[in-house]
Amino acid sequence: MNKLASILAGAAVATMAVVSTANAGAVLNAIKQKDFIQCGVNTGLAGFGIPDSQGNWTGLDVDFCRALAAAVLGDSKKVKFTPLSAPQRFTALQSGEIDVLSRNTTITLTRDASLGLHGAGVWYYDGQGFMVPKKLNVKSAKELKDAEICVQSGTTTELNLSDYFRANNMTFKPVVFATLDEFKTAYFNERCQAMTTDASSLAALRAADARNPEDHVILPEIISKEPLGPMVRRGDDEWFAIVKWVLNTALEAEEYGITQANVDSMKASTNPNVARIIANRDEMGVKLGLSPEWGYNMIKQVGNYGEIFERNVGTSTKLKLDRGLNAQWSKGGIMYGTPAR
Amino acid sequence: MTTFEDPAVPSEPPRVAPWNNPSVRAWVYQVVVMGLVLALAVYLINNTLTNLSERSIRTGFGFLDREAGFRMGESIIPIEPSNSYGRAILAGFLNTLKVAILGIILCTVVGVVIGIARLSRNWLVQKLATVYVETLRNIPILLQLFFWYAIITGTFPNSQEAWKPLPGVFISKSGILHAVPVADPAHLWIGIALLVGIIATVFYGRWVRRQQQETGRRPPLLGPALGLIVGLPFLVFLGFGAPLAWDLPVMGRFRFTGGQEITPEFLALWIGLGLYTAAFVAEVVRGGILAVDWGQTEAAGALGLRRGLVLRLVVLPQALRVIIPPTTNQYLNLTKNSSLAVAVGYPELTSVTDTTLNQTGQAVECIAIMMAIYLAISLSISGGMNLYNRAVQIPDRR
Numbered sequence: 001m002n003k004l005a006s007i008l009a010g011a012a013v014a015t016m017a018v019v020s021t022a023n024a025g026a027v028l029n030a031i032k033q034k035d036f037i038q039c040g041v042n043t044g045l046a047g048f049g050i051p052d053s054q055g056n057w058t059g060l061d062v063d064f065c066r067a068l069a070a071a072v073l074g075d076s077k078k079v080k081f082t083p084l085s086a087p088q089r090f091t092a093l094q095s096g097e098i099d100v101l102s103r104n105t106t107i108t109l110t111r112d113a114s115l116g117l118h119g120a121g122v123w124y125y126d127g128q129g130f131m132v133p134k135k136l137n138v139k140s141a142k143e144l145k146d147a148e149i150c151v152q153s154g155t156t157t158e159l160n161l162s163d164y165f166r167a168n169n170m171t172f173k174p175v176v177f178a179t180l181d182e183f184k185t186a187y188f189n190e191r192c193q194a195m196t197t198d199a200s201s202l203a204a205l206r207a208a209d210a211r212n213p214e215d216h217v218i219l220p221e222i223i224s225k226e227p228l229g230p231m232v233r234r235g236d237d238e239w240f241a242i243v244k245w246v247l248n249t250a251l252e253a254e255e256y257g258i259t260q261a262n263v264d265s266m267k268a269s270t271n272p273n274v275a276r277i278i279a280n281r282d283e284m285g286v287k288l289g290l291s292p293e294w295g296y297n298m299i300k301q302v303g304n305y306g307e308i309f310e311r312n313v314g315t316s317t318k319l320k321l322d323r324g325l326n327a328q329w330s331k332g333g334i335m336y337g338t339p340a341r
Numbered sequence: 342m343t344t345f346e347d348p349a350v351p352s353e354p355p356r357v358a359p360w361n362n363p364s365v366r367a368w369v370y371q372v373v374v375m376g377l378v379l380a381l382a383v384y385l386i387n388n389t390l391t392n393l394s395e396r397s398i399r400t401g402f403g404f405l406d407r408e409a410g411f412r413m414g415e416s417i418i419p420i421e422p423s424n425s426y427g428r429a430i431l432a433g434f435l436n437t438l439k440v441a442i443l444g445i446i447l448c449t450v451v452g453v454v455i456g457i458a459r460l461s462r463n464w465l466v467q468k469l470a471t472v473y474v475e476t477l478r479n480i481p482i483l484l485q486l487f488f489w490y491a492i493i494t495g496t497f498p499n500s501q502e503a504w505k506p507l508p509g510v511f512i513s514k515s516g517i518l519h520a521v522p523v524a525d526p527a528h529l530w531i532g533i534a535l536l537v538g539i540i541a542t543v544f545y546g547r548w549v550r551r552q553q554q555e556t557g558r559r560p561p562l563l564g565p566a567l568g569l570i571v572g573l574p575f576l577v578f579l580g581f582g583a584p585l586a587w588d589l590p591v592m593g594r595f596r597f598t599g600g601q602e603i604t605p606e607f608l609a610l611w612i613g614l615g616l617y618t619a620a621f622v623a624e625v626v627r628g629g630i631l632a633v634d635w636g637q638t639e640a641a642g643a644l645g646l647r648r649g650l651v652l653r654l655v656v657l658p659q660a661l662r663v664i665i666p667p668t669t670n671q672y673l674n675l676t677k678n679s680s681l682a683v684a685v686g687y688p689e690l691t692s693v694t695d696t697t698l699n700q701t702g703q704a705v706e707c708i709a710i711m712m713a714i715y716l717a718i719s720l721s722i723s724g725g726m727n728l729y730n731r732a733v734q735i736p737d738r739r
Contacts, residue, residue, distance in 0.1 A: 136595070147595045148515060153683075153696055158411045162422045165412070174414050175606065176692060178683040182487075186686065189494040191514050191605065193595045 027099055027232075027239035028072070028289055036078040039065035040098040043083040046204040047313040047321075048104045048124075057081045060312045061102040064123055064230055064247070067302040068100065071246045071285075071294040076301040090115050093233050100243055102230040104200070116234050120243040123229045125325040125334065127222035128160050129199035131206060134217050136193060141221035145170040150192035152176075152183045156224065161196055164223040184209050194219075198226055200313070200321065207318035242288050249277055249295055251337030253304035255328055260303040263296060276341055284340055295340075305335065389705065404701045405430070411696055413688045415604055426697050433693030434714055440610055440689060441676040441718065447615030448675060449668075452622025459627045470623070478620035483681055485617055490609035490685040497605070500596040511590055511597055516604040518590040518597045527581035534577040538569040545569070606687035610679065618675040622668060629664035630656060661733045669726035673719050680715075690714060 031037055041061055042049035049059040062081065070076040082098050093101045094116055104126070105111075107119030130149075132138045141164070151158055153176050165172050175192055177183040184205055187195040195202070199222060206213050230247065232240050253259075256274050258266050267279050275281035278299065280292035288294070302308065309326065313319045327333025359365045390400060405427035412422050416432040417439060458470035477485070494514055498504060503513035509520030522528070545565060553559045590600035633656050641655040680691040690711060698707040 143594075146593050146598055150686075153692070153699065158696060159700060162410055162412045166422055172412065174412050175686045176414065176688060176696070177686045178692070178695070182684060182686070185491075186494060189491070189514070190499060191494040 025236070025238040025289060027236045028242065031072060031099060035073060036080050037065060037069050037072065037100065038080050038082060038098045039068075040082045040084045040089055040092050040101040040103055041065070042103045043085055045104060045201065046208045047317065047319040048200065048204070049081075049083075049102075058312065060124060060308060061104060061230075063302055063308045063312060064102045064250075065100065067250055067298045067308070068243065068246050070301040071249075071298040072242065072290060074291060074293065074297050076297075090117065093117060093231060096233070099239070100230050100232055104198075104228045105231060106226045107229050107231070111231070117231045118234055118240050119227075120230050120232060120240060121247040122227040122335075123247060124200065124227075126198045126200045126226040126228050128157060128196060128224040128226065129202055129222050130194050130196050130219040131187075131202045131216050132194045132219060133190065134215050138194075138217075138219065141219045141223070142168060142170075144172060144194055146172065147193040148173045148175055148191070150175050150177065150183055150187045150195040152180060152197060153178055157197060160224040164221075200228075200319075203313070203319040203321050207320070213318070238289060242290065245288060245340060246298065248337045249340050250298065250302075250305040250308070251328075251335055252340055253277055253295070253299050254306040255330065255337055258299055258304060260299060260301075260307060263299045267296070273339070273341070282341065305337075400703070400705070402706055404697075404703055404706070407701075409697070409700075411700070413693065414686070415602075415607065415688060426701070429693050430690070430697065430710065433688060433690040436687065436693075437676075437679055437689040437691075437714075438718070440607065440614065440679050440682070440687070444611055444614040444618065444675050444679070445672050447611065448618035448622050448671065451616060451619035452671075453626050455619060455623035456626025456630070459623060460630060474620045474623050476620075477617055478624075482613065482617050482678055483684060486609055486613040486681055486685050489613045490605065493605040493609055500592065503592075503597070509587065509589055509600070513597070514605065515596045516602050516608065518600045518602045520587045520589045521601045523586040523588050525581075525584045525586070527578065527584050530577050530581065531574045534574040535570065538571075538573040542566045542569045604687070606682070606685050609685050610682050610687045610689075614675050614678055617678075618671050621671045621674075625664055625667045625671065626660075628667075629660035629662075632663045633659045658733065659735075662730075662735070665726060665730045665733065669723050669730075672722050672726065676718055676722060677715060 039062075041057065041059070044050045045059070047059055049057065049061045051057050065079045065081070066076040069079045082092060084092050084098075084101075084103055089101055089103055089105065090111070092098050100120075101117075102123070104124070106126075107122065111117050112119055130141050130144065132144075138144065144165075149161065149172050151161055151174050158174065158176065161172075161174065175186060177186060183195070183197075186192060188209060188211070195205075197205075199218060202218050206216050206218070210216050230243055232243055252273070256271065256277070258274060258278060263278060266274055269275060269279070272281060276284050277295040279296075283292065285292050285294035291297075303311070306323075306328075309323065310316060313321045315322065323331075323333055325334050327335060329336040406425050408423055409426045409429040410422050411429070413420055413429065413432060415436070417435045418428075418432055420428060420432045455470045455473055458466050459474065461467045461470070497512060497514045500511075500513045500515050503511040505511055507519075511518045542565075546562065549560050549562050588600055590597035590602075637655055637659065638651055641651040646654065679689055682689045683692045683695065686692075694707050694711050698704055701707070
C-alpha cells in the first residue's frame, strides 16, 4: 500500500508540475467560478470528519472547510466534501481533485518538502496516547510495565511506543494489527490491557465503539507530537495565504471574544483588533482578495475556534476532549492566532 | 536414380542456406528470445533505479544493519528493539517456519483421519466428515482466521480468572501458559541420550526384522525399544542427580510472565490454517485410496490378510504414490497462506517486513526479500516432498 502510495504520489507530482505553472490566484479564481470549495476530509472519524445519520458532514476538520467557504464565498454551505483514506489524501490534493485537505493530517517536514504540499497552520494539537480499561486502575503509562498493548501497524505508532518504553526502561508486549477494525475489536475484547494511537482517535473510539465509554480511561501521557492542520498544494501563494489567515482569524476571534451570538453587536466595537476582523477596518479582506464581510460571515455562520471545538469534540460532546494544548495561549494552551492587522 | 549410388558412401548433405537450416533457426530464435528477456529485465531494473534516485528515495540493503527500534510480540530467538532490521526479519521468518511446520503436521493428521472417515461404512462418521470437508474448504481462510481469533479472545477468561486445567498450566486471553523446566546442563545430555536411544531402536528394529525373516521367530521389540527411548534418558537424568526445577508462570499486575507461552494469535493462525488445509488434504487422501483398484483389496483378502493389514501393506503404499504430489501443493498453500497472519496480529515474516517497509520506506527491497524467502521455503518443501515421492514410487522392474 505504501509502495502504491509513493508511485501515485510521484505521478501526481509530475501532473501537478504541469498544471500549476505559477498561475497567481488560480485556485481562488477557479473556486469563485465554480462557486464551491472542494474539501478533502476523513472517511469517518467521530468528531473530526464523519457524516451523521442524515448524511450531513460534521466535525472539527469539516467545520474548518465551512469557515473557509463562508470567508471566501460568503456561504458556509458552499462546500463539497471528498472522503479520503490515508493513502489517497495527498494524491487527491496534489492532483487538484480537492482545493484543501482538512483531514486530521500531521504536518511534517517530509510532507511539506517532498510531497509538494504546504501545511497552513495547526488546527488541533494531537499526540499518541494510551487508553486502558478503568477496572485495571492504571493512572499513568509508567505503570504499564509488562502489559500487552494493542497497536496498529503504521508509520510511526509502533516506533513511538517502543521508544517510550525503552526510555523508561520498561518491557511490554505489542500485539500488532494491520487494520483498524481488528485493532479495536481486539482491545474491546480485552485481548490487550491497553491500546495506543493518537489521543483524539482514542477519544473517538471510546465514544463510538466502547459498550460503555465510562469503562475506559485515556492516560495523561502523550508520547509524540502530532500537529494536525489543513494543507494546500504548492504553487499558489494567494490561496495558501487565504487558508492560513482564515485559520488564524478563527483563533483570534475566540481570543477577542467574538462569537456567533454576539458578532452583530460586536460590529460596533471600538476595539481596533475586533474591527479589523468583522468591521472591515483597514480592509483586511480586500488584501486577501476576499470580500469586506469575510470575517463577519465566517464567525456569524460557523463561529470562532472555541465554539467549533466545543461543538465537535469538547467536553459536552461524546468525545469529551479537554482543550489542553488547544486552549488559547492566554489560557494555558498553545493556540496563538497570528494577528490580523 | 538412387539405385545407382553406393549406399555405403554417405551422400553429402544438401546445401541449404543458413536461414533455412532448422537447427540454425532454432538457435537464432533462442538467442533472440533470451536477449529480449534480458533486455527487458535490464530496462526494468534500470528504470526503477533511475526513478527511485530521481525522487531521492534511498536504495540498497544497507538498512538491514540499522537498528529496528520496534518490539516484537513473540519470537523463537531472543530479540530486542535495539537489534537490527535484519534480525527482526529473521525472527519473523522463524515465526513463519514455526507456524508452517506445526500447521503441516496438524493438517496431515486431521486430513488423513477425515479422508479415511469419508470412506467409512459408518453412516454418521461418513456424513460428519463430509460436512467438515464441505464447510471448511468453502469458507475463505481469512474469515476462518477471524472466527478462531474471535472465539479465543471472546471466550477465554482474563488473566485474573485464568483457567487452570493442570498444575502449572494457565489458559486466558493472553494465551496458554505452561511451566517449563529451568534450563540445566543435564538437558543437553538427556537430549543426546534420547537421540542415541532412537537411533539404536531403529537399528534394533532392522535386526528384529532380519531375524524374523531368517529364523521365522520374532524377538521382542516393544520392551527393548521402550528401554532405549525412555530408560536411557531417564538414567542420564538420574545420573545428573535428578535436577528438577520448574519455571512457573507467575501472575503479575496485568498478566502471567515466565514459563512458556502459546499466544492466542499463534493458536488462531495454527488452528485456522491447519483445519482449513486439512479439508483439502482429506479429499486428496480419499481420492488416493479410491484410486487403488478394488481388485488389490480382494487379492490381499484372498491371501488371508486381515483388514488392517490390507490397508497398511497393500492399499496405503499404492495410494501414497497418488497422494503425495497434490499434498505437496496443499503444504505450499498452507505456508503461503500464513502471510494472512497480519490480520490476527501474529508477527510472522509479512507482518515484520511490512513494519520495516513502513519505517524505512524501502519498498522494493523489502518486497524482494519477502518474495525470495517465500520462494526459498516453497522450493524447500517441494524439494523434500519430491525426494519422499521418489522413495515411495514403485521401482521400475526391467
